Amino acid sequence: MDHSTLRNRTAECPGDAPGERAPTASRPGVLPAPTLQTLPVAVTANVARIRARTQSMIMAVVKAGGYGHGAVTVARAAVAAGAGWLGTTSVAEASVLRAAGLSVPILTWLHPSGIDAEAAAAAGVDVAVGSPDELDALLAQPSPPVRVHLHLDTGMSRGGCPRERWDDLIDLARRGQEAGRIRVAGLMGHLPLADRADPEANAPAVAAMQLARQTVQAAGLGSPLTHLASTSGALTDPATHFDMVRVGAGLVGIDPSGTVAMHGASRLTAPIVHTTAVPAGTPVGYDGTYVTGRTTHLSVLPVGYADGIPRECSPEAGVEVRGRRFPVAGRVSMDQIVIDTGAASFPVGTSATVFGPGGGAVPSVHDWARWAGTIPHTIVSGIGPRVTRSIA
Numbered sequence: 001m002d003h004s005t006l007r008n009r010t011a012e013c014p015g016d017a018p019g020e021r022a023p024t025a026s027r028p029g030v031l032p033a034p035t036l037q038t039l040p041v042a043v044t045a046n047v048a049r050i051r052a053r054t055q056s057m058i059m060a061v062v063k064a065g066g067y068g069h070g071a072v073t074v075a076r077a078a079v080a081a082g083a084g085w086l087g088t089t090s091v092a093e094a095s096v097l098r099a100a101g102l103s104v105p106i107l108t109w110l111h112p113s114g115i116d117a118e119a120a121a122a123a124g125v126d127v128a129v130g131s132p133d134e135l136d137a138l139l140a141q142p143s144p145p146v147r148v149h150l151h152l153d154t155g156m157s158r159g160g161c162p163r164e165r166w167d168d169l170i171d172l173a174r175r176g177q178e179a180g181r182i183r184v185a186g187l188m189g190h191l192p193l194a195d196r197a198d199p200e201a202n203a204p205a206v207a208a209m210q211l212a213r214q215t216v217q218a219a220g221l222g223s224p225l226t227h228l229a230s231t232s233g234a235l236t237d238p239a240t241h242f243d244m245v246r247v248g249a250g251l252v253g254i255d256p257s258g259t260v261a262m263h264g265a266s267r268l269t270a271p272i273v274h275t276t277a278v279p280a281g282t283p284v285g286y287d288g289t290y291v292t293g294r295t296t297h298l299s300v301l302p303v304g305y306a307d308g309i310p311r312e313c314s315p316e317a318g319v320e321v322r323g324r325r326f327p328v329a330g331r332v333s334m335d336q337i338v339i340d341t342g343a344a345s346f347p348v349g350t351s352a353t354v355f356g357p358g359g360g361a362v363p364s365v366h367d368w369a370r371w372a373g374t375i376p377h378t379i380v381s382g383i384g385p386r387v388t389r390s391i392a
């Protein structure tokens with residue numbers, strides 16, 4: 001059980017301690033809870049797939065609770081499979097990993113509450129700084145020395161130091177290092193166009209990163225660990241790899257470039273809680289957007305948009321029950337969905353798979369993303385705190 005992250009995820013549901021509603025419940029009348037199961041073996045296989053495409057070190061990015069899969073669970077599997085670094089967006093997230101016993105280097109960026117230098121030093125966590133102001137604020141704090149990665153904008157215009165201020169940032173970093181306050185340990189950029197799987201599209205960012213490295217070297221800061229690519233660059237463009245690739249989506253089975261088949265790393269199941277037979281012409285759910293075309297059976301699953309099932313999805317949306325795909329009938333409600341199972345009548349308690357790996361009738365997170373007109377990341381990171389977590 002990934003208790004440390006679960007505690008965060010279930011914070012709004014006091015009394016809903018993880019594991020208390022185990023999916024194996026077998027008391028009469030007690031159904032297995034809707035459960036998101038993480039599959040660490042898939043993470044292991046995905047790291048191997050990335051490893052086969054790069055000589056560089058791999059940072060496992062486990063922000064947003066390991067893209068909804070449990071940060072500690074994903075981090076442990078990735079490190080065991082050879083990831084040498086971990087990445088998160090805040091020192092607080094990194095501290096959860098440290099508390100779970102993960103001892104590899106960790107880099108944090110974004111820092112939604114600013115950089116707490118004391119906390120970073122105490123947790124032994126590297127921090128990315130993306131502007132002279134941010135570095136100033138760090139240097140102003142009386143703390144033990146902090147390891148810093150200079151985050152330079154390589155075309156994203158979303159954080160990272162803009163080109164015209166590189167010299168200021170690098171100069172400030174050099175002075176901070178000379179004063180013993182920081183150690184410049186890394187150099188970071190981000191690829192804006194890597195999902196196109198087109199080396200030509202990445203070339204300007206690669207050139208910017210090379211220039212940044214030369215500039216830092218010329219300033220006397222040596223050769224810090226240089227990293228630019230995330231999953232799509234790691235899988236499709238070796239020129240972007242530098243010393244390390246930062247892989248998040250790929251760990252949980254998502255290749256944003258759409259060119260490499262990865263292993264889905266989670267399975268969302270829910271029990272049928274109600275089944276009914278209805279005649280043709282029966283409207284289902286809010287606004288009666290779905291009307292049965294024949295005598296059929298309807299079953300209710302206790303997961304809805306409050307649990308991360310997209311409300312806006314196409315009529316193709318469906319779930320798997322006993323090896324067959326059945327369509328979602330009518331609107332997704334806050335707490336439930338209805339499926340139309342035709343001639344099949346499933347008893348209450350029958351397990352349905354909303355998504356999972358394995359193909360066949362089981363929808364993937366990619367299917368849900370297509371049905372909802374979004375990317376798979378939003379599906380996996382959006383599963384709500386009421387859903388029980390487990391680890392395969």
Ligand SMILES: *Cc1c(COP(=O)(O)O)cnc(C)c1O
Pocket residue numbers: 061063109190229230231232246247248249250256
């Ligand atoms: C999220 C993130 C990554 C990981 O990106 P994926 O496409 O999920 O692999 C890498 N670097 C930064 C700065 C990020 O914010």
